[in-house]
Amino acid sequence: MGILDSAFDSFEGMLADQWKDVVTSAPFDEHTVVAPGIRKREQSGFGANRGSDDILSTGSIIFIPENTAAFIFSQSGIEQVITEPGGYEYRDGEASVFDEQSRKSKGIGKILLDEAGERFGFSGMSPEEKRVAFVNLREIRNIKFGTRGPLVYNDSYYQCDLEIFSYGSFSVKVTDPVLFVRNFVPAGVVSYSFNDPAVRSQMLTEFLHSFIVAVGELSSQYRVSMLPSQADEIRGRIVEDTANAGTWAARFGLELVSVGIENIELSEQSRALIQQFAEQRMSVRAYEDVSQTAANIAAQQMIAQGVRDNGLGDAGGMLFGMNLASGLNPVNASQAGAMLSGAPGASAPQDGQPGDQSAPDDFASQLELLEKLKGLMDAGVVTEEEFAAKKRQILGI
Template sequence: MAIFKAFSGSISGTFADLWKDIITSGPFHEHTVVSPGILKQSNNERGANENGSEGIISNGSHIYVPENTAAFIFSESGIENVIIEPGGYEYRNGEESILAGDGIGSLFKQIGDRFTFGGQPVETKHVSFINLREIRGIKFGTRAPVAYHDRFYGTDLEIRSRGTMSLKVTDPVRFVRNFVPANATTYSFDQPGAREQILSEFVQSFIVAINSLSDEYRIAQLPAQANSIADRIRNDQASAGTWEQRFGFRVVGVGIESIEFTEQSRLLVQQYASNKMNVSAYEGISQRAGNIAAQQHIAQGIEQHGLGEGGGMLFGMNLAQAMDPLTATAGHQSIVAADAVTPTNHPQQESAPQMSVEQQIDAVKKLKELLDIGVLTQQEFDAKKKDILGL
């Protein structure tokens, strides 16, 4: 056999007049990747009437391969040739066409062959066409829950996802020889055998791809990473990433419609959020309880040193404020030094550096001694105590 290329590009001018009867590609329906050739017969106005011949060709047949398609010729014996460049071709294999040559002789010869082989020619030759455009909208979904290790929650969660993918034939020869069933004149990615294999391997690569993103993205952020997911699927060397090398087609794009938690994982996430809120509330209560305990402890200590119940409470509250940076004020962070032996009409000295708790207690004790021996009045004692305590 032989395929002779007559011209490149579209049919026009002289070739349109010479090639009145051609076999070319039929329509590609949604997800159709292989379609049988159709005989088009031109009239004088160069119109075209389609005659469904299922792409049967013979010696002298004219074949036109449009842009973004490839063609392959096959018979019961297998694939004979694959045409990957667009243009016009003439098929020659030594078998005379009933439309060419001496006509009558060829007709009687083929009639004899048909009687010999049960009314069929020795070998029926077909031509079918491959869709090289991107085939979009192939739906996928995870039938069983998929494990996703979410770093934010620190555990494996189960999710379900659905979306669409697009596929493109990149190597027509490999595609026809390794993926299309033998003697198939038409084929679609929606056919059960093709769809089952594609979805099974795609989901495996999809799981690998999304889990490789778990270090960077939470589950809610995955739909925005569709391009990155598609790249990782193409590079997965275990399943869908091997399609181009094995079958001659590859994943072009992935569109994620939704990613949802399973019911069990949704309950775990809700429990996590609830526990986090409880911990935050407990921390706040614990801090306030600690401040109150500190106030009570310090107040009791001051009462034991003879400052009285009111003085102890004031001292404890002031110290608790100093310990709590959220309630402390600038006025509480500096303490006016008390001159224990100077009358109240003496000019007040400048603020001294902040005193420690022990220093405050010692200063107040000295003031109390001065009060007891009559050196200070009650009003003077109260004023100096407030200065020391920063009240």
């Protein structure tokens, strides 16, 4: 009975697998990187293909969607890789009576007898195995990460070690599908996702190791509050890392595309350190502002008193700046100082009286002297009342 059952199974299985298949990719979700090929079993309730999932008949059609690579696996591994989108006819499967080239080369009877005889020795099973899988070549986004413990960030601005927790996401892309399938995907697997805890654990471990190195290198350049805006530079440093995530491209054909930092949190101790630093800095700045204001007021008072007591003179010109000093010649400066101090000879000439030879003798000189006195008033050395009085003296009004 066993031999008869085997013969019956061989013939029945052979007939079922004579149907040509239409194979395309199973749906990809956000994190699926390898999806199995699925066979179209029926159409609108008419016709049904009951062939085996691990048998691919000659003449079957494989449809490759955009941004995917189709892998045809046999028992020994990768048999063929197709990276261009479109529909392809498979020519290396089991002979089929529905394939015109097979019928012409062998004939229907020989195809059926050969296939049934080959299966009979394996108790009705086919010795061949063919499977189709598709690798996602799109960017796989939003792979979440978070530091499991505090990272030490030696902030050069605060000049201390800060403990930070970082959270965000990164994205990757398969750039070499053959290298990825051979070195990253376990053998015989036709469905693989980054949602798998084992897959994610290994990736996150390597990513975080490189992330910690990259962030540490930035501590001498950026304050901790600026880290979220340096995601591109962090990504560049991770890619350049000679270990862990930096080696993904060469090891697995997998490229780190982007890194996004959603949040940087400080530990309680680090927050207290920064708050203390800020309070001390505000106190010092307030003290400096008050001291500078007091110093300015004191200086103005001393200058004003000196001008009132001793006149302007050459030294006074130096106090008010080189521009003011260069604009006053010794004669004018002495006259202005004398007039401000109320010294003899300070009054302007009266109508019909000859003026002092050292005083301004024309209207232009008077205006120049008034401009200098106006500068003293604007600087706060001379009051408006004093300026008005000296103006009347100079103009003789």
